[in-house]
Amino acid sequence: DVKVTQSSRYLVKRTGEKVFLECVQDMDHENMFWYRQDPGLGLRLIYFSYDVKMKEKGDIPEGYSVSREKKERFSLILESASTNQTSMYLCASSLRSWAYEQYFGPGTRLTVT
Amino acid sequence: AQKITQTQPGMFVQEKEAVTLDCTYDTSDQSYGLFWYKQPSSGEMIFLIYQGSYDEQNATEGRYSLNFQKARKSANLVISASQLGDSAMYFCAMRDSYGGATNKLIFGTGTLLAVQP
Numbered sequence: 001d002v003k004v005t006q007s008s009r010y011l012v013k014r015t016g017e018k019v020f021l022e023c024v025q026d027m028d029h030e031n032m033f034w035y036r037q038d039p040g041l042g043l044r045l046i047y048f049s050y051d052v053k054m055k056e057k058g059d060i061p062e063g064y065s066v067s068r069e070k071k072e073r074f075s076l077i078l079e080s081a082s083t084n085q086t087s088m089y090l091c092a093s094s095l096r097s098w099a100y101e102q103y104f105g106p107g108t109r110l111t112v113t
Numbered sequence: 114a115q116k117i118t119q120t121q122p123g124m125f126v127q128e129k130e131a132v133t134l135d136c137t138y139d140t141s142d143q144s145y146g147l148f149w150y151k152q153p154s155s156g157e158m159i160f161l162i163y164q165g166s167y168d169e170q171n172a173t174e175g176r177y178s179l180n181f182q183k184a185r186k187s188a189n190l191v192i193s194a195s196q197l198g199d200s201a202m203y204f205c206a207m208r209d210s211y212g213g214a215t216n217k218l219i220f221g222t223g224t225l226l227a228v229q230p
Contacts, residue, residue, distance in 0.1 A: 009156075031216050040122075042204060043220040058217075090158065094216045101148055102218060104158035 023091030
């Protein structure tokens with residue numbers, strides 16, 4: 001079975017802190033994604049990566065950066081956390097093929113105080 | 114622009130009855146794929162079913178079926194014989210050729226389904 005893991009289920013950080021969210025997948029998927037989920041807004045794509053060291057902005061990249069040094073690991077970085085970044089963060093991975101679904105991690109609920 | 118619309122924020126259904134969750138989409142592309150995901154209260158997203166735009170038959174996976182009406186641009190999820198464990202948020206998503214090899218998905222805002230005993 002495909003497994004996508006995220007470093008924390010719950011995280012509480014203070015405004016201005018640098019925050020790292022880690023995501024690891026074990027199925028050799030080329031593509032990895034970071035979403036944030038907010039009530040009434042669904043899932044919105046922050047960044048994605050289609051290969052090691054390759055990344056592209058999604059729909060809401062402001063205030064975030066990413067790192068993909070190894071194929072299995074994709075990190076989301078909040079350079080200076082703000083209260084409006086309080087949200088559920090979901091990582092996903094997929095093969096680079098047309099009909100293949102994305103596999104999701106369990107999510108990290110981040111609270112910035 | 115590509116868009117997914119789920120107009121039902123919440124729905125109730127009696128256990129053992131069937132329920133339809135609505136999803137309409139907008140794309141100018143001829144080649145696209147439609148996905149449904151389930152998100153229980155625990156938070157993980159679970160893939161349910163996939164329909165390709167060129168698939169001639171509606172997709173089915175166990176109790177889940179996708180009522181695909183291409184001309185109307187709708188891809189409704191039908192759950193037959195609802196169970197208490199079906200209570201969850203359900204998301205419709207689309208990927209078209211603009212997503213290319215990156216397999217990017219666009220998600221709707223979701224429908225919260227509550228199954229009543």
